[in-house]
Amino acid sequence: MTNQPYEPYEPHRPYGAQEPYPQQPQGWPGQQQAYGDPYADQQHTQQWQGQTWETQLQAPVVAPAEETSYLPPVPGPEQAQAYGAPAAAPAPAPVAPDRDGPEYGPATLGGNARVTDAQRARAEGRSPIIEPGIQPAALTALLGLLIAGGAVLGTYGLLVPLVVLQAVTAAGWFRLNGMWPARQGIALGFLGALAADAALLVSDGSPAAILGTLGVWVLLSLVLQLRSHADPDERMYGLMATVAAAALAIAAGGYLAADADAVTVGAVAVAAAMLVRALPGPTAVSVVVALAVAAGAGFATGVLTGTDGVTGALVGVGAAVCALIGHRVASYDYPSRFVHFTAGVALPLALAAPAVYVLGRVVA
Incomplete structure (x- = not known):
């Protein structure tokens, strides 16, 4: 059996005239048609009664975000087990901040400053002041009594507790300003105090020795900070802390320049005022009572010396006022133990x- 010839060319039919496509001749069994009808597949598909892949309703396939993102997230243990991949170290879970401890701000690329306890207290409407308490007050009273007794013994008897006071002053000021360890600044301030003590001993207690030593140490601190390779803000902060520590330690040498009786009266009054101030109670009442006790202690010590x-009471009250200011400074901004x-x-x-020194010279 041979293939039938193609139908002759048919002219274009007018619009709207519908004529079924001519049936194509069948070829030999197993032989594919060389020139098949381009609409044959569509025709057979439309006549097929069963469901095929094309006739079934397929849901749209949406790729997960993990596969389409530029940097896929690190899978956790559950996801890694589901995908058959080894589990990577997942980031540690965030720990809720302890309300009793320090809080930290959110991490950023620019770097957030640490939220200190004092800043949190101000934000919550609480006071950032914590007073030293009874134990530091007892140590202050002990040191004050040692200074008073040293003044009774003489200049060199006063020098030993004074040196201890100057060393603790320099170290405490740097720690109060949050600078620790600051061995260079502490050593510089303490050496300034020793230089002032030596100048006072040589000059027989002249106040010019304190002022001259203070001026030299300010210049020395400035030169050392200018040679530092730290940031400008950090250098300025270190300069101010060093100058203040040296000034306080050198100013404590005023006990050597003051009258011995005034030193005894003032040290005893400060010791009594600090013990009373450390007792629990309202701040305003505690301050008034501390000043009254300091006046009484100064009066009694003045009589004994x-x-x-009256002079002793005035010296005692003046020394107690300055001591209370120092106590308040040491209580500022949530200080540490x-x-x-x-x-x-x-x-x-x-x-x-x-x-x-001033009241001993003026009132006496």
Whole structure:
């Protein structure tokens, strides 16, 4: 059996005239047609009664975000097990901040500053002041009594507790400003205090020795900070802390320049005022009572040393006012326990030294 010839060319039919396509001749069994009808597949598909792949309704395939993202996230243990991939170390879970401890701000590329306890206290409407307490006050009283007893013994008897006071003052001031360890600054301030003590001993207690030593140490601190390779802000902050520590330690040397009786009266008054101030109670009442006790202690000590009682009371009140200011400074901005046992102990006595010198000269 041979293939039938093609139908002759048929002219174009007018629009709307429908004529079924001519049936194509069948070829030999197993033989594919060389020139098949381009609509044959569509025709057979439309006549097929069963469901095929083309006739079934297929849901759209949506790729997961993990496969289409530029940087896929690190899978956890569950996802890694589902995909058959080894599990990577997932980032540690965030830990909720402890309300009793320090809080930190959110991490950013620019770097957030640490949220200190004092900043959190201000944001919550609480006071950032924590007073040293009874133990630092007891140490202040002990050191004050040692200074008072050293003044009775003489200049060199006063020098030993004074050197201890100056060393603790320099260390406490740096720690109070959040700079630790600051061995260079502490050593510089302490050496300035020793230089002032030596100048006072040589000059027989002249106040010019304190002022001259302070001026030299300010210049020395400035030169050392200019040679530092730290940032400008950090250098300025270090310069101010070094100058202040040296100034406080050198000013404490005023006990050597003051009258011995005034030193005894002022040191005893400060010791009594700090013990009373450390007792629990309202702040305003505690301050008033501390000043009253300091006046009484100064009056009694003045009588014992042969000084007028009124003079002793005035010296005692003036020294106690400066001591309370130092106590308040040591309580500022949520200080640590180390601050309480350094600055909290030394600053009341160190700030009282200029008042003891001035009032001892003026009132006596």
